[in-house]
Each structure stands twice: as C-alpha cells, then as structure tokens.
Amino acid sequence: xxxxxxxxxKYLPLDDNEKQALTIRLVERKVNRKQYxxxxxxxxxxxxxxxxxxxxxxxxxxxxxEHNLLFTAEDDWITDIDSLHKERPSKLxxxxxxxSKILQISKGDLWYLYTNYPKFDRNFRVIIEDKYIELQNRLxxxxxxxxxxxxxxxxxQYPNLANRLPNTQIASYLGITPEFLSKIRSERASK
Amino acid sequence: xxxxxxxxxKYLPLDDNEKQALTIRLVERKVNRKQYxxxxxxxxxxxxxxxxxxxxxxxxxxxxxEHNLLFTAEDDWITDIDSLHKERPSKLxxxxxxxSKILQISKGDLWYLYTNYPKFDRNFRVIIEDKYIELQNRLxxxxxxxxxxxxxxxxxQYPNLANRLPNTQIASYLGITPEFLSKIRSERASK
DNA sequence: ACAATTTCTTAAACTAGTTTAAGGGTTAAA
DNA sequence: TTTAACCCTTAAACTAGTTTAAGAAATTGT
Numbered sequence: 004x005x006x007x008x009x010x011x012x013k014y015l016p017l018d019d020n021e022k023q024a025l026t027i028r029l030v031e032r033k034v035n036r037k038q039y040x041x042x043x044x045x046x047x048x049x050x051x052x053x054x055x056x057x058x059x060x061x062x063x064x065x066x067x068x069e070h071n072l073l074f075t076a077e078d079d080w081i082t083d084i085d086s087l088h089k090e091r092p093s094k095l096x097x098x099x100x101x102x103s104k105i106l107q108i109s110k111g112d113l114w115y116l117y118t119n120y121p122k123f124d125r126n127f128r129v130i131i132e133d134k135y136i137e138l139q140n141r142l143x144x145x146x147x148x149x150x151x152x153x154x155x156x157x158x159x160q161y162p163n164l165a166n167r168l169p170n171t172q173i174a175s176y177l178g179i180t181p182e183f184l185s186k187i188r189s190e191r192a193s194k
Numbered sequence: 195x196x197x198x199x200x201x202x203x204k205y206l207p208l209d210d211n212e213k214q215a216l217t218i219r220l221v222e223r224k225v226n227r228k229q230y231x232x233x234x235x236x237x238x239x240x241x242x243x244x245x246x247x248x249x250x251x252x253x254x255x256x257x258x259x260e261h262n263l264l265f266t267a268e269d270d271w272i273t274d275i276d277s278l279h280k281e282r283p284s285k286l287x288x289x290x291x292x293x294s295k296i297l298q299i300s301k302g303d304l305w306y307l308y309t310n311y312p313k314f315d316r317n318f319r320v321i322i323e324d325k326y327i328e329l330q331n332r333l334x335x336x337x338x339x340x341x342x343x344x345x346x347x348x349x350x351q352y353p354n355l356a357n358r359l360p361n362t363q364i365a366s367y368l369g370i371t372p373e374f375l376s377k378i379r380s381e382r383a384s385k
Numbered sequence: 386a387c388a389a390t391t392t393c394t395t396a397a398a399c400t401a402g403t404t405t406a407a408g409g410g411t412t413a414a415a
Numbered sequence: 416t417t418t419a420a421c422c423c424t425t426a427a428a429c430t431a432g433t434t435t436a437a438g439a440a441a442t443t444g445t
Contacts, residue, residue, distance in 0.1 A: 036443095064338035072334060085327040088320075094334070121312035128319035129279075135326045136276040142333050143263060143285070146369050147255035150432070169392060169442095178337045183432055185394050341402070360422065374402055376424050 004029070007052050007106060010078055014126040021120050028112040034099045040081075041097040047086035049107040053079055056103020057167060061096055061175065069096075071176040073137075074164055080130055101167065150179045151187050195220070198243050198297060201269055205317045212311050219303040225290045231272075232288040238277035240298040244270055247294020248358060252287050252366065260287075262367040264328075265355055271321060292358065341370045345378050 004026050011017050017025065034040060034056065041047055043063065057076045060083075061069045072095070075081040086093035087110055108116075116123040144153060154177060158165050165173070174184040195217050202208050208216065225231060225247065232238055234254065248267045251274075252260045263286070266272040277284035278301055299307075307314040335344060345368060349356050356364070365375040 062334045062338060068338070070334065070337040072330065084323050085330065088323060088327075094331075117316065121315060124312060124315040124319055125308065128315055128322065131319065131322050131326055132275050132279060135322055135329065136279075138326065138329045138333060139263065139276065140285075142329060142336070143253045143261065145333070145336060146261040146263075147253060147259070171392065179431095180433060181393075182395085182434080186432090189394075362422070370401095371403060372423075373404080373425085377402090380424075 004106075006054055006078060010052070011126060014129050015122050017122065021122055024116060024120055025108075025123075028108050028116065029106040030108075032105050032107060034103045034105060036099055036102050039096060039098050040105070041083055041086075041093055041095060043094060043096055044092045045086070046090055047083040047093050049109055050080065050082045050087065050113050051108075052106040053077055053081060054104040054106060056099060056101040056105075057164070058097055058103065059100050059172060061098075062094055063096070069175055070178070071172060073141075074100075074161070074168070074172075074176065076164065080134075084131070100172065145178060150177055150183060151190075153177045154184065154187050154191075195297075197245055197269060201243070202317060205320050206313050208313065212313055215307060215311055216299075216314075219299050219307065220297040221299075223296050223298060225294045225296060227290055227293050230287060230289050231296070232274055232277075232284055232286060234285060234287055235283045236277070237281055238274040238284050240300055241271065241273045241278065241304050242299075243297040244268055244272060245295040245297060247290060247292040247296075248355070249288055249294065250291050250363060252289070253285055254287070260366055261369070262363060264332075265291075265352070265359070265363075265367065267355065271325075275322070291363065336369060341368055341374060342378050342381075344368045345375065345382075 007025075007029070008017065008022055029052070031054075040049075040051065040058070053075055055077050057074060058081055059071050060073050060075065060081065061071045063069055081097060083093045083095050083097070085091070086095075113123075113127075117127075144156065148156075154173075157173065157177060170184055170188070171181045174181040177184065179187075198216075198220070199208065199213055220243070222245075231240075231242065231249070244266055246268050248265060249272055250262050251264050251266065251272065252262045254260055272288060274284045274286050274288070276282070277286075304314075304318075308318070335347065339347075345364075348364065348368060361375055361379070362372045365372040368375065370378075
C-alpha cells in the first residue's frame, strides 16, 4: 500500500482521510503469468494499480492476430476505460506477462471516492491526461516513422521493458511481424 | 454561449454559479480558414471549445509530410494537452479548415475553475476519458485493418466530415497517400 | 533434469502501399 | 475573368513490410 500512496504524491498528495478512504477500498490480488485480468467480451469492473509485474493490453483482429496497444508495469494504472465507463463488452484482453501483484478498486468504490473526495477526480483527471499524451505520441509516431525508427525509440523509451519482453511482443507493439523485427535487429547488430 | 452550457448537460449539468464562473472566463474568437490556433514550437495556452467550423490537428515528420491526428468540429474540445500541461513546445499544428468560431479559456482560468468548482474537474475528467477512448480505438484500428477498411469505417463514423474535407486530408488521417486513397475510391466505385 | 512449448532467425516469394510523373478539373483571389 | 494554387486521378516502377516454411535456441512447467 505504501507504493500507491507515494504514487499519489506525484499528483496532489492525499491527506489521512483520503488515504484511509482509498486503502480500505483496494483489494490486493496476485496474478500468474498468462493469466487474464480482462478478456474480450467481459465488462471491465476495476481500475487497477500494478504493484509489481507487467501486463499487456491487446486487441485481436478478424484474422486472429494480436496487436499490443500498451504495456503496463510497476506503479502504473491499467483498465479498459471504454468498457468500465460505458459498461459495454470490452474489445481488449489484459494479460499478465510476468507473475504480478495488483491493487484493484471496483467501479462503484471509485465513483464513491470521486463524489466524496474531489481530490480523486483531480488526480485521476491528471493520470488520464498523462495516458492520453502517451497514446497521442504513439499514434503520431506510428504514422510518421519507419519500423526501424520505432524500434530504436522503443529501446530508448523503455530500456527497462526491452529486456523483460520477448521480441514477439515488441513486434506486436511496433505494429510489425516478429520476422521483420528479427531483420531489423540483425541489421542493427551489423553496425 | 448557449451551446457550451447545453454541452455540459451531457455530463454533470452546471448550476448558475458555475455557469457564470465559466462564461466570464470564455473568450470568443473568429478564425479564418487556414489560420492556425497552435503551431509547432508554441506553448499551448488555451483549452478551446469549437462553436462552429472545423479544425485539423497534425504533426509534421522529418521529411515535411503532414499527418492528421484528428479532426474537431462543432461542440467538441481541442487543445494540445501535452503542451498545455507540461508547458513545453508543442509538436503539433492546429489549423482551421473552415471559417470557425471558438470559445477559448486560458490555462490559468481553467485551473481556477478546477480548484474552486470541483465539478469542472469531474466534467473535464470525463471529457478527456472520452477522447482517450476515441484515440485508443483509432490506434487499434490502425494496427489491425487495411486502408480500405479504414476508409469504409471513416465514412461510417464521420459521414458528416467526409463531405466537408478534401481527400488529401482524409488520406493523411487514414495514414496513406492521396494517390492510394484515389485508388481505393475508384475500386469502391466500380462495385 | 526433461519434455514441451514458445521464441528467434534466415530466406525466398509476395503484396499493400509509396513514389514519381503528368494531365485535367476546381476553387479562390486579384 | 484570368491566374495561381490546389485537388483528383491514373499508371508504372518501386519498397517496406508480410507470408510461408523450416530449423536451431531458449524458456518453462512438471
């Protein structure tokens, strides 16, 4: 629980009341590698804080291929906002790629915090704004750079994740096939 | 000003105090076709509500090509959240593609509303969540469909914009060249 | 420690989308 | 009402990235 309190210090720090209100509503869970915390068709019920481990969020296209939208590691939040808010079936899978520990808060509890402790409205507004920025940069990059450049900047931006993830997953994140990533890597290596 | 009040009715409706606090902080501006309300390198100063007209938000790659991230028409919001929040130079251009009318609120005034009228924290949280969902769906689609499919679904999703925009702009939004869009269109027509 | 599964690489044939070029059509401003 | 700027289309040559296939290497569960 310490981690998540420290996490909020980066935004508007919580007072004791707010800390208490938050912590009694968080449920800790352990998640195994390859275990799903959300599957396509489910209605997403939780906003989730990752204490340790790593998750991938992906969609599956009509030919069955997976496309990684994002990775989420320690001290970051994950959910399907679309499904959580609109209470409609998710189009996404969220799967642990390492043994992980999470803190989850249900939609009802989160709504309770929003209406009774306005600071949560503020903090989650900023958290989501940060995620919006991340996504916008990713989209811009996807349109305006080659796969080679995207791989370079992935390595720079997530030096930490690059070691922990199989190349198949990175390829899916970059929007290319693992075979082509392999080619990029061998070109890179010969320099 | 009526429009924007009605707009908030879709979220948590504003009471008279809040309406007043908002409207005295909004500045109305007319913007000509091809006029910028944000240019690369600028620090974005406003959160903007589009009363009428239409804007494109795009980035320019190292070879000078434009890539449209999104279009924003009536009764929608536009800004560069990244630049506005972090006060760093924007990577984006926001340009009117029709003569337009906007209501702008400065960062300082918006922050004032956030801290003194918590309902704005709430409402803007939800507005940004909706924009996040939009962007996420767009990214997923970009990865998992062909240009042909993307064009089809653009026509479905924005029947309204399809007539108002030149094909060059649509191509840039779809992430393809105008020449290839032209090919897609002629294939479509021959069916 | 072993068997099973997943992952990585290479290479050849292929394809979706780009580039370059050129002609004709439309819009907008002087 | 002419000129400039932009827009749309077609077509041929090209290229970034895919597909298919197959073998070797690394991880993982038991």
